[in-house]
Amino acid sequence: MIKFLIKRTFQMALVLLVVSLIVFFATSVIGNPVYNMVPETASQEQVDRVIQQLGLDRPIYVQYGIFLRNALRGEFGRSYVFYKPALGLILERFPATMEIVFVAMIMTIVFGVTLGVYAGAKPKSKVSKMIMGGSLLGISLPAFWIGMVFIFLFGVSLRWFPVSGRGPVGTIFGIETSLATARGWRHVFLPSLTIALQNIASIIRLLRAGMMEVMKQDYIKFAKAKGAGNLKVLYQHALKNTLIPVVTIFGLQLGSMIAFTTITETIYAWPGMGKLLIDSISSLDRPIVSAYLLFAASLFVVINFVVDILYALIDPRIDLN
Amino acid sequence: MKRFFSVLLIVMLLLVSITACQQPAPAPAPSDDNGDDPAPTPDPVDEGLDTLIIALSTDVTTWNPYARNQITANAVHMHVFEPLVLIDENMGIQPGLALSWEANEDASVWTIKLREGVTFHNGEPFTAHDVVFSFDKVLETGIGWVDSMSTIGSYRALDDYTLEIVCSTPDALLPANPLRNLRIISKNTHEGQDLEHLEDVVNGTGRYRLVEYVRDDRVVLERNEDYWGEKPEFKNVIFRTIPNEATRTASLISGEIHFSEVINVRDAQMMENLPNINVVSSPSISPNMFVMVQVDGDPSPNSPNPMVSPDGSNPLNVRDVREAIVRAIDVDELIDVVMAGYATPTDSLILPGSNGFNPNIKRYAYDPEKAMELLDNAGYPIQEGGELDGYRFSITLDHQERNAIMATAVAGYLERVGIRCIPYTIPNAVVWDHVRMYDSYQSHFLVTSWSNPAGEAAMVAKDTIYSAPFDQRKRDGFGGVNRGYYVNEELDELIELALATADWDERDRIMQEAWQMAHDDVANFSLFRHDNIYGVSTELVFIPRADSYIYAWQFRLAD
Numbered sequence: 015m016i017k018f019l020i021k022r023t024f025q026m027a028l029v030l031l032v033v034s035l036i037v038f039f040a041t042s043v044i045g046n047p048v049y050n051m052v053p054e055t056a057s058q059e060q061v062d063r064v065i066q067q068l069g070l071d072r073p074i075y076v077q078y079g080i081f082l083r084n085a086l087r088g089e090f091g092r093s094y095v096f097y098k099p100a101l102g103l104i105l106e107r108f109p110a111t112m113e114i115v116f117v118a119m120i121m122t123i124v125f126g127v128t129l130g131v132y133a134g135a136k137p138k139s140k141v142s143k144m145i146m147g148g149s150l151l152g153i154s155l156p157a158f159w160i161g162m163v164f165i166f167l168f169g170v171s172l173r174w175f176p177v178s179g180r181g182p183v184g185t186i187f188g189i190e191t192s193l194a195t196a197r198g199w200r201h202v203f204l205p206s207l208t209i210a211l212q213n214i215a216s217i218i219r220l221l222r223a224g225m226m227e228v229m230k231q232d233y234i235k236f237a238k239a240k241g242a243g244n245l246k247v248l249y250q251h252a253l254k255n256t257l258i259p260v261v262t263i264f265g266l267q268l269g270s271m272i273a274f275t276t277i278t279e280t281i282y283a284w285p286g287m288g289k290l291l292i293d294s295i296s297s298l299d300r301p302i303v304s305a306y307l308l309f310a311a312s313l314f315v316v317i318n319f320v321v322d323i324l325y326a327l328i329d330p331r332i333d334l335n
Numbered sequence: 336m337k338r339f340f341s342v343l344l345i346v347m348l349l350l351v352s353i354t355a356c357q358q359p360a361p362a363p364a365p366s367d368d369n370g371d372d373p374a375p376t377p378d379p380v381d382e383g384l385d386t387l388i389i390a391l392s393t394d395v396t397t398w399n400p401y402a403r404n405q406i407t408a409n410a411v412h413m414h415v416f417e418p419l420v421l422i423d424e425n426m427g428i429q430p431g432l433a434l435s436w437e438a439n440e441d442a443s444v445w446t447i448k449l450r451e452g453v454t455f456h457n458g459e460p461f462t463a464h465d466v467v468f469s470f471d472k473v474l475e476t477g478i479g480w481v482d483s484m485s486t487i488g489s490y491r492a493l494d495d496y497t498l499e500i501v502c503s504t505p506d507a508l509l510p511a512n513p514l515r516n517l518r519i520i521s522k523n524t525h526e527g528q529d530l531e532h533l534e535d536v537v538n539g540t541g542r543y544r545l546v547e548y549v550r551d552d553r554v555v556l557e558r559n560e561d562y563w564g565e566k567p568e569f570k571n572v573i574f575r576t577i578p579n580e581a582t583r584t585a586s587l588i589s590g591e592i593h594f595s596e597v598i599n600v601r602d603a604q605m606m607e608n609l610p611n612i613n614v615v616s617s618p619s620i621s622p623n624m625f626v627m628v629q630v631d632g633d634p635s636p637n638s639p640n641p642m643v644s645p646d647g648s649n650p651l652n653v654r655d656v657r658e659a660i661v662r663a664i665d666v667d668e669l670i671d672v673v674m675a676g677y678a679t680p681t682d683s684l685i686l687p688g689s690n691g692f693n694p695n696i697k698r699y700a701y702d703p704e705k706a707m708e709l710l711d712n713a714g715y716p717i718q719e720g721g722e723l724d725g726y727r728f729s730i731t732l733d734h735q736e737r738n739a740i741m742a743t744a745v746a747g748y749l750e751r752v753g754i755r756c757i758p759y760t761i762p763n764a765v766v767w768d769h770v771r772m773y774d775s776y777q778s779h780f781l782v783t784s785w786s787n788p789a790g791e792a793a794m795v796a797k798d799t800i801y802s803a804p805f806d807q808r809k810r811d812g813f814g815g816v817n818r819g820y821y822v823n824e825e826l827d828e829l830i831e832l833a834l835a836t837a838d839w840d841e842r843d844r845i846m847q848e849a850w851q852m853a854h855d856d857v858a859n860f861s862l863f864r865h866d867n868i869y870g871v872s873t874e875l876v877f878i879p880r881a882d883s884y885i886y887a888w889q890f891r892l893a894d
Contacts, residue, residue, distance in 0.1 A: 045768045049768050053480070057485070058808075095403075096397060097533075165585045177589050
């Protein structure tokens with residue numbers, strides 16, 4: 015286990031280093047952010063002064079060295095747009111994104127697993143066919159379209175939910191979140207559902223395939239013969255053996271949900287991290303883009319690490335080493 | 336494994352119970368205020384409407400008044416901070432924190448009397464030392480306004496309420512810029528503090544004080560009861576950031592917001608039929624500006640789409656060719672079809688009502704036959720065979736993403752008179768790189784826009800038509816966006832004269848003459864300015880301003 019940990023930590027560091035290289039050089043070759051900041055009529059002297067202020071006058075490898083040194087200390091520079099430390103700006107929005115992702119994750123687990131298991135256990139029933147048809151829609155309809163339809167249907171026509179923005183925030187365990195207030199939940203629901211739909215659909219399809227495979231196995235027949243309850247057979251004996259691919263996909267989904275909810279956040283005017291990324295890319299706000307992508311990369315690395323540990327937990331035959 | 340699922344079950348039960356506990360609470364109206372905050376609860380359906388909710392397309396992003404020059408942020412800042420000079424609805428100059436200002440004959444020394452009895456939001460009095468401190472800050476850190484102090488040589492406080500500014504070069508337009516633009520901050524609050532302090536402590540003299548700012552979400556303002564002037568009607572104002580057009584429209588229809596800026600044409604046509612929304616449109620102050628690089632030889636050596644002409648010469652350097660290009664475009668049809676009528680034709684960059692507006696200047700009228708004749712006579716007949724088969728020459732029209740449809744239409748008109756025109760969309764992130772003078776050399780035919788919120792032709796001329804020789808800038812701070820590299824020494828003298836003429840009428844006369852010269856040369860041209868389209872709840876009346884700024888005091892309750 016310790017050997018595994020050391021190996022993984024080393025791998026993580028390597029991945030992050032490579033990502034930092036790509037991120038830094040990719041953001042440095044696009045345009046000159048200074049021209050987005052100064053007035054069109056600024057003289058060359060004034061432009062040069064700003065370039066110097068931002069440290070962009072030095073050779074690129076020197077800039078990268080400074081960037082790396084600061085990054086190791088958790089500093090990513092000051093945003094060119096918000097004039098605040100980049101990492102602070104990202105973390106400031108983390109709760110807003112996490113709350114819609116958290117609810118979406120719960121929705122994915124609850125609906126994905128129950129519907130998927132049902133469809134796999136009774137593949138020929140009418141309900142299963144409806145579930146599978148629905149999951150096809152869920153996979154193929156893009157989030158921006160679903161988001162707009164939800165807004166139109168539930169926000170404008172039925173007026174069940176607010177159309178946009180984050181609700182009032184309260185405090186749970188010292189974290190400011192709109193999940194602490196009833197009105198906050200009304201705001202969270204539509205964006206979460208929008209994110210969850212696609213994930214629910216893919217979990218359903220994955221589980222169904224796995225369940226249909228497993229249900230033919232002898233040990234299921236044996237469990238049934240032994241007189242084990244229907245639910246127990248499904249959820250304890252069968253589900254457990256289909257979980258490996260599901261956990262892998264779910265881990266990846268979780269990462270994308272946290273890091274790249276950009277479209278959903280833009281549609282619902284949700285002040286989360288994804289929206290910050292897209293705005294920063296278009297304003298060439300390099301410190302934020304670099305800090306964000308490194309943050310996202312770390313997130314994926316950590317999630318994959320957790321997923322690997324979960325493998326061992328789910329299937330004792332898997333050896334981490 | 337059992338344990339894993341039982342933990343999951345407990346977590347889920349917990350969550351369900353939290354939701355269940357909160358279900359009985361009466362569901363309030365879908366509005367967006369923070370319930371646990373001292374800020375009042377906005378409720379659009381409430382009768383005594385005291386909270387105005389305005390949706391903007393972009394965030395303020397910073398509370399440092401000198402960091403960024405962007406119209407939405409400027410307008411929100413103006414609720415909290417104030418400059419020395421204010422601009423009224425019709426672009427007239429009005430006293431703000433300054434009561435009066437006077438210049439010597441050649442407008443190089445200004446004496447400014449400040450308003451007494453004004454206090455900052457924290458109760459401190461406003462004095463000339465705050466102005467001096469603010470100007471220092473602009474010089475030190477004002478990235479977004481880095482050019483606004485370029486004519487100021489020195490400034491000092493003569494006493495607590497008198498300021499003296501000595502210009503390094505005569506500047507009759509000092510009140511229009513920078514005095515109109517630089518918003519004043521408090522010396523006592525910010526002295527000796529770093530930049531971040533400006534973001535965290537917001538202390539101005541404006542009509543509203545800042546209550547809460549949630550980045551990319553909302554700005555909550557409360558009326559400043561100690562304001563020196565007329566107090567605004569609404570006690571509370573919330574600016575919400577909703578970048579997606581369709582979401583803004585949906586929020587307006589559902590009653591979550593009272594007002595939405597930048598409605599697209601399609602939504603405007605739909606909303607005109609809704610009972611609870613009025614659509615208001617007014618011409619913007621940004622006429623589009625087409626420039627053509629006027630130089631012998633290759634006008635765009637770094638362009639990925641270079642110009643092609645039969646003999647390698649630059650047709651855009653020929654005056655008649657430039658006139659022919661203007662004459663080839665049917666502006667009325669373009670506005671009608673491409674802009675769905677939401678645009679106002681323009682004759683030049685100078686808008687009616689501005690100092691220096693010359694009513695005799697009319698854009699060269701649409702006349703494709705005349706255009707063809709001009710092109711033939713200028714030595715660019717339609718070619719037969721070769722690369723340019725069927726065309727006179729080939730140019731590329733560089734434009735921003737938002738102008739893509741318009742640029743395509745213009746290219747179509749030019750094709751009809753035998754000019755091959757390729758519309759090229761510059762990606763948003765690199766627009767200002769692409770068009771940077773003396774650096775990029777990528778465009779030979781380019782459309783951007785240029786606004787003149789101060790209503791002074793001399794200011795527009797200084798930036799757009801003051802000579803800019805192709806190889807080297809003639810004078811720093813002059814001709815900064817003369818991207819056609821147009822050169823006219825005689826015109827430069829007139830512009831310099833106007834800038835040193837404090838008398839309004841005299842300046843008006845000089846600039847009328849100057850723009851006539853630029854027009855005769857076809858230095859650049861403008862086709863139209865787009866209209867701003869706003870959606871307003873029928874509960875309110877909104878009076879748009881000529882400078883397109885959105886202020887809470889432009890609203891009142893409908894009768």
